[in-house]
Amino acid sequence: MTFHWLRQAKGAALGAALLAGIGSAQAATEIELFFPVPVDGKLARDMAAMLKEFNEKHPEIRAVPVYTGSYDETLIKTRAAIKAGKPPAAVIMSANFLTDLAIEEEIQPLDPLIEADGKTPDAFMGQFFPALHGNAIVGGKVYGVPFHNSTPLLYYNVDHFKEAGLDPEKPPQTWDELLAAAKKLTKREGERTTRWGIMAPSNYDYGGWILQALTMSNGGLWFNSEYGGEVFYDTPSMLGALTFWSDLVHKAKVHPAGEQKGPGVSTAFLSGQASMMLLSTGSLTHVRDNAKFPYRVAFVPRNLRNAVPIGGASLVQPVGLDEAKRKAGWTLIKWMTGPEKSGWWSRATGYFAPNMAAYETPEMREFLGKNPDAKIAVDQLRFAGPWFATYKTVAVRKTIEDELQAVLSGKKTPKEALAAAQKGADELMRPYVEQTALKLPATN
Amino acid sequence: MAVRRRLALPAWRPKGLLGLALLAPSLVFLGLFTYWPVLQVLWQSLHAEARRQTVFVGLGNYRALFADPAFAAALVNNLVYALGTVVPSLVLALGFALALSSSTRLNAALRAILFLPVLIPLVAASSLFLFIFLPQVGLLDHYLAKLGVQGANWLGDPDVALWSLMGLTIWKNAGYYMLFFLAGLQGIPEESYEAARLDGANSWQRLRYVTLPYLRPTLSFVAVIALLNVVTQVDHIFILTKGGPSDSTNLLLFYVYQQAVERYDLGKAAAATVVSLALLLALSATSLRRMERRTDAEEAR
Known part of the structure; x- marks a missing residue:
C-alpha cells in the first residue's frame, strides 16, 4: 500500500515535471539584461523602447531590461547575481572590466556561439572597428561584443x-x-x-x-x-x-x-x-x-x-547560464550590436557606433552631415587603441x-x-x- | 520551602515564555538581518576568494589590513573627521537650541530653516554641494570672488578636501542635533532657574550650573549618535570625492567599499568591517555606560 502510494506520487511528480517542461518550451524564454546608464536618465527609456522592439520581433524570447546604476554598480550587481546562481543572460559591462572578469572566470567566451552560427570569431569581430578588438578579446577568445564606445x-x-x-x-x-x-x-x-x-x-x-x-x-x-x-x-x-x-x-x-x-x-x-x-x-x-x-x-x-x-562598454555573458538562456541572450546581443540598432543608440547617446556598417546607413550619413563634430570623433578611431x-x-x-x-x-x-x-x-x-x-x- | 518553590515555578515559567513569545518576531528579524550577517562577515573575514573559489586564510586578511597604509590613512582621516564634525556640530546645535528655545513665531521659522538640511537626503545634498564647491564657477567661489577672496579647489586639493566635507557634514547634521537639545531644554524645570536667579546667578552661571547639568544625558546621547554618524554615513564621500584626491578623504566605510568592489577582495573588506564594528561597539558601550553611571550618580545625589 505504501509502495503503491509512493509510486503514484512519483508518477504525479514526473507528470508535473513533464508538464512544466512542455509549458516552458512553449512559453517565451525569459532573460534579463543588466544595463548601466553612464550618461543621463533619458537613456533608461531608450533602452526600454529598444527591448520592447526586440521582444516584438522575437516572440520566443522575453527580454527584461534591469537598470543597474553606474558601470561600477553594474559590476557589483552582476557579481552578486552570479553568486546567487541567477546570472543575467547579458550585461552591458565597462569595456576595461572584461580582462579581470575573464581572469576570475566570471564571464564566458562567446566563441562557441559564434561558431554555432557558422562564423569564425575573426569574421564576427571584423564588423567592429579594429580599435575595439583589444578590450573584447582576452587570451585569444571573444569575451565581449562592443556596444557603445568613446575616445x-x-x-x-x-x-x-x-x-x-x-x-x-x-x-x-x-x-x-x-x-x-x-x-x-x-x-x-x-x-x-x-x-x-x-x-x-x-x-x-x-x-x-x-x-x-x-x-x-x-x-x-x-x-x-x-x-x-x-x-x-x-x-x-x-x-x-x-x-x-x-x-x-x-x-x-x-x-x-x-x-x-x-x-x-x-x-x-x-x-x-x-x-x-x-x-x-x-x-x-x-x-x-x-x-x-x-x-x-x-x-x-x-x-x-x-x-x-x-x-565605453561591451555586452558580455556571465557564467552559470543554462543553454536556453545562453542562446536567447546571444540572440539579443547580436540584435543590439547590429548596424541599425548600433546607429540608433549612437545618435541617442553621443557615443559612436562600434559596428562599422552603422555608418553606411542613410540615417547615420544624414546625422554626420548635420553634426561634423561627431564625424571627427569617428575619424579619430583610426588612431585608437x-x-x-x-x-x-x-x-x-x-x-x-x-x-x-x-x-x-x-x-x-x-x-x-x-x-x-x-x-x-x-x-x-x-x-x-x-x-x-x-x-x-x-x-x- | 519545597511548597514555596513549587508555587514559584509555574509563576515564573509562563512569564518567561510570554516574554519570549513577545520578543520572538523582533528576535527572528534581528537574527536574520543582523546577527546572521555579522556571523557571515566574521566567517568571510577568515577566507579569501579568487577565481570563484574560497580558501581559508586564518588571520591573513587582518594582517594584510593592518599592513595597508591606505587603511591607516582611512583610520586617521576618520578620527580627524570625527573630531572636526562632532564637536562643532554639537556646539552649534546647543547654541541654536539655546537661542531658539522660547516659542515665538520667529523662532519657529528659524528652527524650520535650521532643520531644513536634515530633510534633504545626504545623496541629494552632496550632489548640490558638488556645484557649490566647483572651483571658480561654484556658488562658494562666486560669492568669495565678490568679497575679493580667492577661492580654493575645495574638493580637488588634498589639503582642503576633507575640511570641505566636514563643512558639509556640520551643515547637514547640526539642525538634527538641535532638535534633541530643544527637547532636553523643555525638560528643565522653571523652578531651578528661579532658584538660581534668587541666588543671584548671572546668565553664564545659569547656563553652567543649571542648563548644562540638566542637559547632560541629552548631550551624551547626541554625542553617541553623532559618533555613529561619523562612521556610518558615507554617501557624500561616494558622490563628491570617492575617497580622493590621493586618498585624502577616504573614511573607514568607504575603504570597506573599495576593498569589496574595486579590488574584489571580499576577505579584506570583511576584516575591515569587523574592525570598524568592534570600534563602534566599544565606543557606544563605553559612552552608554558612562552615561548610565552619571545618571545613576545624579539620582543618588
Whole structure:
C-alpha cells in the first residue's frame, strides 16, 4: 500500500515535471539584461523602447531590461547575481572590466556561439572597428561584443580662439601648439586666473583615461594588452606625459591645480572659464545641447604620434547560464550590436557606433552631415587603441590616479610619483603574476 | 520551602515564555538581518576568494589590513573627521537650541530653516554641494570672488578636501542635533532657574550650573549618535570625492567599499568591517555606560 502510494506520487511528480517542461518550451524564454546608464536618465527609456522592439520581433524570447546604476554598480550587481546562481543572460559591462572578469572566470567566451552560427570569431569581430578588438578579446577568445564606445577629444571655444588671435580652423595638433595656444587663451587679473587655457579631468576613473591618452600620444602603451599582469608606469613615455600635464599646471599655469572632476571641467568650459578641454566623445551631446557659443572638436594633440584609448562598454555573458538562456541572450546581443540598432543608440547617446556598417546607413550619413563634430570623433578611431585592462583593473588604475592627483596638487614630482605607482600596481598584481608569468617548472 | 518553590515555578515559567513569545518576531528579524550577517562577515573575514573559489586564510586578511597604509590613512582621516564634525556640530546645535528655545513665531521659522538640511537626503545634498564647491564657477567661489577672496579647489586639493566635507557634514547634521537639545531644554524645570536667579546667578552661571547639568544625558546621547554618524554615513564621500584626491578623504566605510568592489577582495573588506564594528561597539558601550553611571550618580545625589 505504501509502495503503491509512493509510486503514484512519483508518477504525479514526473507528470508535473513533464508538464512544466512542455509549458516552458512553449512559453517565451525569459532573460534579463543588466544595463548601466553612464550618461543621463533619458537613456533608461531608450533602452526600454529598444527591448520592447526586440521582444516584438522575437516572440520566443522575453527580454527584461534591469537598470543597474553606474558601470561600477553594474559590476557589483552582476557579481552578486552570479553568486546567487541567477546570472543575467547579458550585461552591458565597462569595456576595461572584461580582462579581470575573464581572469576570475566570471564571464564566458562567446566563441562557441559564434561558431554555432557558422562564423569564425575573426569574421564576427571584423564588423567592429579594429580599435575595439583589444578590450573584447582576452587570451585569444571573444569575451565581449562592443556596444557603445568613446575616445577622449579636444574641445575648444571658437570665440576665445578668435579673440586670442588663433585660427579656429587650425586647432593645436601637437603638444607645442597646445601649450602655445593655452598660454594665449589664459587670462589673469593680478594673481587671480579668470580663464584657463586648458582643463582636463583628473578624478578617479577619468584621470587615468586622460593620462593614458597623453601617454599613448607620447608613444607609450600604459599596459601590456596581451597579458593582464603588467603595467608600464615607471617608463619614459609616461614620465613625459605626466610631466607635461604637471608643467601645464605648475610652470605654464594654464591649467588649474589639484584634482579636477569631469562635471567641473565641462561646466567650466560651458561657462567660458576654460577655453579648451580634453573630455570624452560621450559628452558631445551634452556640450552640443548646452554650449551658448560656437565650439569645435579636434584630435587629442600629439607629442610623438596620434593615439588615444577607447572607452565605453561591451555586452558580455556571465557564467552559470543554462543553454536556453545562453542562446536567447546571444540572440539579443547580436540584435543590439547590429548596424541599425548600433546607429540608433549612437545618435541617442553621443557615443559612436562600434559596428562599422552603422555608418553606411542613410540615417547615420544624414546625422554626420548635420553634426561634423561627431564625424571627427569617428575619424579619430583610426588612431585608437585598447583601454587599460589588467587583473584588478580598478585598483591598479587607482594607484596611478592617487599619484597623478598628488602631482597636480604639487605634492610630488612626476618621477617619484611614477615609481610609487609602479610599486603599488606590482604589489596588487603579484598574486596573479605568481600564478602565471612567474609560475615556472621546478628545476630540482 | 519545597511548597514555596513549587508555587514559584509555574509563576515564573509562563512569564518567561510570554516574554519570549513577545520578543520572538523582533528576535527572528534581528537574527536574520543582523546577527546572521555579522556571523557571515566574521566567517568571510577568515577566507579569501579568487577565481570563484574560497580558501581559508586564518588571520591573513587582518594582517594584510593592518599592513595597508591606505587603511591607516582611512583610520586617521576618520578620527580627524570625527573630531572636526562632532564637536562643532554639537556646539552649534546647543547654541541654536539655546537661542531658539522660547516659542515665538520667529523662532519657529528659524528652527524650520535650521532643520531644513536634515530633510534633504545626504545623496541629494552632496550632489548640490558638488556645484557649490566647483572651483571658480561654484556658488562658494562666486560669492568669495565678490568679497575679493580667492577661492580654493575645495574638493580637488588634498589639503582642503576633507575640511570641505566636514563643512558639509556640520551643515547637514547640526539642525538634527538641535532638535534633541530643544527637547532636553523643555525638560528643565522653571523652578531651578528661579532658584538660581534668587541666588543671584548671572546668565553664564545659569547656563553652567543649571542648563548644562540638566542637559547632560541629552548631550551624551547626541554625542553617541553623532559618533555613529561619523562612521556610518558615507554617501557624500561616494558622490563628491570617492575617497580622493590621493586618498585624502577616504573614511573607514568607504575603504570597506573599495576593498569589496574595486579590488574584489571580499576577505579584506570583511576584516575591515569587523574592525570598524568592534570600534563602534566599544565606543557606544563605553559612552552608554558612562552615561548610565552619571545618571545613576545624579539620582543618588
